[in-house]
Amino acid sequence: MQDLLNDVHQSGLKCEAIDIGRAAFKTAINFLSNTIFSLDFVHSAGDTGEYKDIVVNILKAVGAPNMADFFPLLKIIDPQGIRRSCELYVGKLFHVFGNLIDERLRLREKKDFVSNNDMLDALLDISKQNSEEMDKEKIKHLLHDLLVAGTDTTSYTLEWAMAELLHNPSTLSKAQKELEETIGVGNLIEESDLAKLPYLQAVIKETLRLHPPAPFLLPRKAKVDVELNGYTIPKGAQLFINEWAIGRDPNSWENPNVFSPERFLGSTLDIKGQSFQLTPFGSGRRICPGMPLAIRMLHLMLGSLINSFHWKLENDMKPEDMDMEDAVQGNALKKKEPLRIIPINIST
Secondary structure (H helix, E strand, O other): OHHHHHHHHHHHHOOOOEEHHHHHHHHHHHHHHHHHHOOOOOOOOOOHHHHHHHHHHHHHHHHOOOHHHOOOOHHHHOOOOHHHHHHHHHHHHHHHHHHHHHHHHHHHOOOOOOOOOOHHHHHHHHHHHOOOOOOHHHHHHHHHHHHHHHHHHHHHHHHHHHHHHHHOHHHHHHHHHHHHHHOOOOOOOOHHHHHHOHHHHHHHHHHHHHOOOOOOOOOEEOOOOEEEOOEEEOOOOEEOOOHHHHOOOOOOOOOOOOOOHHHHOOOOOOOOOOOOOOOOOOOHHHOOOOHHHHHHHHHHHHHHHHHHEEEEEHHHOOHHHOOOOEEEEOOEEEEOOOOEEEEEEOOO
C-alpha cells in the first residue's frame, strides 16, 4: 500500500495525472503476492518478476473476441491462436507457482524453518494433513484463480469507485470527512480501522452494485432438467446470472441508476452472498474464493487514496462532463475510458 501512495505522491509533486486503474493493478498484484507468498512480484527479479506480464497476456487472451465461441468447429483449428496463447501463458504461470511451492517445501524441511503464516503455508499445511483434499496441482489451480481473477477485477472496481466519487463531489467529501474524524487526515489506514468506517464500506457496496466486476458472474451448468418461472432449463445448459441487471432492478432498488452510498447505511444488506439483490462475488459453494482479499484490498486502497490526497480531473474537466460509460473485457466490467486524475498532496 505504501508503494501506491509513494507513486501517487511523486505524480502529485509533478502535477501529473495518474492512470488510477493501472496503479491499482500494480498494487493488487503486490498485495496478493505478499499475502500468498510473502513476496513482491512487481519488483522481483527472475520468474516472479515476469508475473505481471504473464497475467496481462492471459487477460488479453481471455478478453479477446473468439470466433470459436460462436463456431465450435473452429475450436480445433484455433484460427486466432487464442487457445494456444492461453496454454502458453497459463503454463508459464504454473511453472512460476511450481517453483515457489517446491522452494517453500524445501524450506519447510529445515529444522530452523519459521513459517511466514501466509496463504501458501496454510495450503501446504492442509495438503500435509490430507493430500487428496489439497495436492500440488490443486494448489496451483487455486493460486491461478486468486491471482489472475483478483488483479483486473479489483483494479477495475477501484477505478470505478474513484470515478463515482469524483463524479459526485459531495459523496467524496462525506467519505473524506469520515476518514478525517476517525483516522486523521493523511494517516495510514489499518485493517482494524475498517469497522469504524461505515460510509467507506457503503461506498464500496454501492460501487459493486452499479459496477459488478464480473457482470455475468461465472457460468453455471444445469445438472438436471429444471423448470423456473415457466421456463424449462434443459440438463447441460449453461446459465449466466446478470448481476449488472440485478443491481439496477427498480423492483429492488430506489433510484437504481443513482450513486447513493447512503442506501446502505443502517442496512443489513451485505456483499458476501447472503443478500440476493447484491451478489457481486456470487453465492453458495462456488462463491469467489478471493472475496475476503478483494474486499480488504478495495477498502484499504480507496480509503488510503482519498485520505492522503485531494484529487482533480485532468484538463480541468468538470465532474458532470466525465465519461462514465463501461465496457466488458473478458468476463470483467471496466471503465471504457481510463480514469486519469491529478493527485494534490495534502501537505501542499
